[in-house]
């Protein structure tokens with residue numbers, strides 16, 4: 001349904017996206033993740049036909065997104081990473097304008113306004129960032145599109161509204177919608193997505209299905225050291241360290257059950273402030289890929 005094939009947009013100085021490929025099948029919710037500046041928005045803008053690929057192709061329903069820009073706009077519900085709304089209008093006027101453009105019906109609009117507790121009867125200029133984001137959500141979902149491209153859709157929303165958004169995505173998925181979701185929020189991916197790709201420095205570095213991660217037999221041990229020396233020494237061990245924070249002397253190690261004895265042996269030689277076990281989660285999977293060159297997490 002949504003496909004990018006060898007897609008490249010080179011802004012120079014190693015910025016942009018380079019030879020990326022992935023596809024989102026009909027009815028699938030697909031997570032698109034990566035650190036700031038990784039290339040998520042650049043990819044999504046090419047899928048919306050706003051920006052021309054340097055090489056490769058982006059298609060929706062087998063239709064070239066760049067060549068068939070108008071068709072894509074009509075077919076896809078899109079939430080941009082940065083919401084820019086016409087400040088001269090009120091929320092109501094904006095909704096009325098979008099309703100005509102998208103041939104949306106009133107009951108759907110009321111349903112969405114109620115869900116996000118948004119009063120649109122206010123000037124857009126004076127709206128809070130959260131309310132502007134809610135307006136972008138209402139606008140993207142009002143025509144009940146079959147395909148949704150959502151670029152960090154909940155940034156600026158409070159946790160209660162973030163949860164409402166998760167509920168909306170889950171129910172849209174149940175209704176057979178195809179969803180591409182870029183986010184930094186692990187819970188959103190965990191709750192909604194079937195598969196995901198991680199992009200870093202403009203390249204896809206991992207693609208997996210979320211069940212594989214959830215059913216992973218690895219466990220994660222959180223360790224906090226009392227002394228810098230011990231932390232530094234432990235960092236040199238060849239354990240699978242998925243997260244580390246030098247200032248707080250904290251690490252998270254992902255290991256298989258068979259390795260527990262080895263881990264306990266190693267840490268018994270150090271002064272430990274805290275030690276606990278938890279299930280390997282999607283978050284641990286991310287942190288592993290978000291790590292920068294120094295091995296520190298960039299989150």
Ligand SMILES: Nc1ncnc2c1ncn2[C@@H]1O[C@H](COP(=O)(O)OP(=O)(O)OP(=O)(O)O)[C@@H](O)[C@H]1O
Pocket residue numbers: 011015016034035036037038039040041042043081
């Ligand atoms: N129009 C442009 N001209 C030049 N460089 C650009 C342009 N748009 C994006 N970039 C660069 O391309 C890279 C990818 O940016 P992009 O906005 O796609 O990242 P992102 O993954 O969406 O990041 P974030 O999580 O911060 O929103 C960045 O280095 C960015 O500075």
